[in-house]
Amino acid sequence: MDVQTLTFIFVGTTFALYIGIAIWARAGTTDDFYVAGGGVPPLANGMATAADWMSAASFISMAGIISFIGRDGAVYLMGWTGGYVLLALLLAPYLRKFGKYTVPDFVGDRYYSDIARGVAVVCVLFVSFTYVAGQMRGVGIVFSRFLEVEITTGVLIGMAIVFFYAVLGGMKGITYTQVAQYCVLIFAFLVPAIFISVMMTGNPVPQLGFGSTLVDGSNTYLLDRLDQLSEELGFAAYTAGNKSTIDVFFITAALMVGTAGLPHVIVRFFTVPRVRDARISAGYALMFIAILYTTAPALASFARVNLINTVNNAEYQATPAWFKNWENTNLIAWVDKNQDGKIQYSSGKAFSGKPQFLEVRGPEGERKISNSPTDNGNELYIDRDIMVLANPEIANLPNWVIALVAAGGLAAALSTAAGLLLVISTSISHDLLKKMFLKNITDKQELLFARMSAALAITIAGYFGIHPPGFVAQVVAFAFGLAASSFFPAILMGIFSKRMNREGAIAGMVTGLAFTAGYISYFKFINPSANSAENWWFGISPEGIGTLGMVFNFVIAILVSRVTAPPPDEIRDIVDDIRIPKGAGASYHHLES
Numbered sequence: 001m002d003v004q005t006l007t008f009i010f011v012g013t014t015f016a017l018y019i020g021i022a023i024w025a026r027a028g029t030t031d032d033f034y035v036a037g038g039g040v041p042p043l044a045n046g047m048a049t050a051a052d053w054m055s056a057a058s059f060i061s062m063a064g065i066i067s068f069i070g071r072d073g074a075v076y077l078m079g080w081t082g083g084y085v086l087l088a089l090l091l092a093p094y095l096r097k098f099g100k101y102t103v104p105d106f107v108g109d110r111y112y113s114d115i116a117r118g119v120a121v122v123c124v125l126f127v128s129f130t131y132v133a134g135q136m137r138g139v140g141i142v143f144s145r146f147l148e149v150e151i152t153t154g155v156l157i158g159m160a161i162v163f164f165y166a167v168l169g170g171m172k173g174i175t176y177t178q179v180a181q182y183c184v185l186i187f188a189f190l191v192p193a194i195f196i197s198v199m200m201t202g203n204p205v206p207q208l209g210f211g212s213t214l215v216d217g218s219n220t221y222l223l224d225r226l227d228q229l230s231e232e233l234g235f236a237a238y239t240a241g242n243k244s245t246i247d248v249f250f251i252t253a254a255l256m257v258g259t260a261g262l263p264h265v266i267v268r269f270f271t272v273p274r275v276r277d278a279r280i281s282a283g284y285a286l287m288f289i290a291i292l293y294t295t296a297p298a299l300a301s302f303a304r305v306n307l308i309n310t311v312n313n314a315e316y317q318a319t320p321a322w323f324k325n326w327e328n329t330n331l332i333a334w335v336d337k338n339q340d341g342k343i344q345y346s347s348g349k350a351f352s353g354k355p356q357f358l359e360v361r362g363p364e365g366e367r368k369i370s371n372s373p374t375d376n377g378n379e380l381y382i383d384r385d386i387m388v389l390a391n392p393e394i395a396n397l398p399n400w401v402i403a404l405v406a407a408g409g410l411a412a413a414l415s416t417a418a419g420l421l422l423v424i425s426t427s428i429s430h431d432l433l434k435k436m437f438l439k440n441i442t443d444k445q446e447l448l449f450a451r452m453s454a455a456l457a458i459t460i461a462g463y464f465g466i467h468p469p470g471f472v473a474q475v476v477a478f479a480f481g482l483a484a485s486s487f488f489p490a491i492l493m494g495i496f497s498k499r500m501n502r503e504g505a506i507a508g509m510v511t512g513l514a515f516t517a518g519y520i521s522y523f524k525f526i527n528p529s530a531n532s533a534e535n536w537w538f539g540i541s542p543e544g545i546g547t548l549g550m551v552f553n554f555v556i557a558i559l560v561s562r563v564t565a566p567p568p569d570e571i572r573d574i575v576d577d578i579r580i581p582k583g584a585g586a587s588y589h590h591l592e593s
Contacts, residue, residue, distance in 0.1 A: 001400075004146065006400055006402070007406045007407070014181075018177045018180065018181070019161070042280040044176070046287070047183075048182070048268065051178040051185065052178055052416055053289065055135055055417075058412065059388065059412035060141065062076050063296045063300040064300070064386065066296065072243045073297075079252040079255020079256045079259070080255055080256075080480075083259020083260050086259070087266070088286065092278045093278045093279045096269045096277075098574075103267070105435070110494040111500075111506070112567065116502050116505055118432070119506050120509065121428075123513055124424070127487075131264075132417055132424075135461075136155050136413070136462060136465020137465050138385070138412070139155055139417070139465060140158070140466070141385055141386065141409075142413070143157060143410075146389075151329075158413070162418050171422055174418045181411040181412070185415070189295060189405075190206075190291070192391060192392045193299045197298065206302075222305065227240075230304075233346045233347060234348070235347045246538060246540065247536075254543070258482075264416070268281070268419075300387070303387045306391070310394055312343065313342055313343065315342055316336070320396075326390055332382055334350075335350065337377070337379050344378065350378045421454055422454065428450075430446065433446070478542070481520065481546025485550045486509050489508055493558075495575070498572045498575045499566060499567075500557065501567045503564040508557025511556045515545075516548075519542060523535075
């Protein structure tokens with residue numbers, strides 16, 4: 001059976017499963033819609049949290065980035081997993097004990113201010129829409145290749161599916177859908193990794209195959225071979241670090257702290273029955289996440305070796321079908337600069353910009369490029385986001401494995417997109433309307449507004465998916481930086497500092513968000529030609545600037561709080577109550593509606 005037919009079967013079956021779960025677990029109250037009624041078991045919540053957090057960036061793009069930049073890609077592994085330790089120890093149990101629906105809810109009540117709540121809502125929307133852009137791009141990439149439709153069409157299909165189970169099921173439907181999506185995505189990630197590990201090293205455990213010798217009789221270690229191939233093509237050694245130490249530190253810290261401050265992850269810990277369950281859920285989630293994250297470096301290395309061996313110096317007419325299939329998506333492109341009919345792959349950009357194809361030309365059938373090629377020897381453009389998806393095809397694995405990976409990529413993207421869209425809708429319906437502007441609306445009216453907000457959010461997310469601002473993992477890294485610079489200090493000081501007041505929290509959040517968003521916008525959109533280490537502040541890249549924004553947030557918040565009135569006594573009592581462990585095992589208290 002061909003790949004497209006199998007993909008239709010796999011994707012159609014999983015979509016039917018997701019929709020069926022959404023119908024079975026549809027939300028009937030605001031409690032169900034916002035926090036799944038607070039009755040999700042820790043194991044299920046851990047799986048749902050892992051699926052919520054392991055987005056298209058984790059499944060599709062992270063291994064692709066590691067494939068291209070080697071050891072420097074470890075910042076994503078360290079940052080995203082380390083953030084969960086912070087979340088489990090510093091935030092999850094305390095926020096669960098506070099018993100609110102959302103991060104803006106916590107900020108608004110803890111800092112006794114609708115202005116603080118409004119600033120937090122703006123931060124939620126800013127972070128969530130930035131993050132969801134990466135997910136919708138991932139959906140479009142999968143659909144464009146495996147279902148052979150335009151990326152725009154693929155995004156629209158993804159929007160329709162998410163609309164159905166997010167709007168109908170709310171958090172209750174999303175939670176149990178995400179349990180199924182975790183099973184799909186982890187199986188889809190592990191199966192090709194195991195296949196390729198056996199083929200290349202003879203070891204069925206990818207994490208061990210990563211450090212094993214190749215089975216080609218050379219007795220060469222995989223990473224040594226990859227270093228050799230990279231240097232022969234003019235790239236830096238795969239295992240060598242090229243980023244400065246300060247940039248590695250700042251990117252890792254931004255990803256760690258951003259993870260702990262992501263609103264769609266935090267809200268997952270409001271769905272369990274007890275405070276103790278929130279901590280247990282975080283432990284389960286970390287275990288489930290580690291399965292994928294310890295496999296990603298191995299998969300990245302396998303993919304890089306296979307890619308170089310397959311395409312470099314190969315006759316274009318003799319390239320396997322996967323190459324021409326991915327060319328049709330405009331995510332791989334070749335221009336024959338020296339007219340020898342062979343693909344020369346080496347360091348350097350193949351084109352002056354991203355290729356845009358006008359027509360097929362030339363004796364070898366290469367595509368005409370609308371912008372001129374650069375004068376280096378590289379003739380091949382590869383979008384990093386395709387590496388995991390193309391890896392089974394490059395390795396010539398069975399068609400059912402290729403289709404399974406497509407279904408897994410969609411599960412990863414859609415699960416996170418649904419969680420983000422729910423956070424966006426909750427922030428609008430609950431935090432803005434119910435808490436600030438329409439305080440007397442009924443539970444039924446609030447639920448209607450939540451569903452309308454989700455529909456609007458999906459429409460905007462679709463636009464970002466069609467017009468993405470960068471690679472999936474890069475876009476997501478920006479979202480983490482924005483979360484680190486805005487939410488994390490306000491939440492942390494709200495839990496552990498009785499002296500932190502509303503003036504300090506508002507000033508800190510505004511400062512951190514404005515600085516980080518401004519820095520990223522300048523180097524990525526306003527003046528991208530200046531985006532280089534010599535122009536960055538202290539050598540810190542846009543991906544890592546959220547850490548500095550967080551520092552500014554802390555400093556401004558502390559200074560402002562010291563020169564303004566302390567919080568009222570009842571707020572100080574709330575802080576004491578959050579931090580005292582008594583009642584940690586008590587039954588779930590009904591959340592406010």
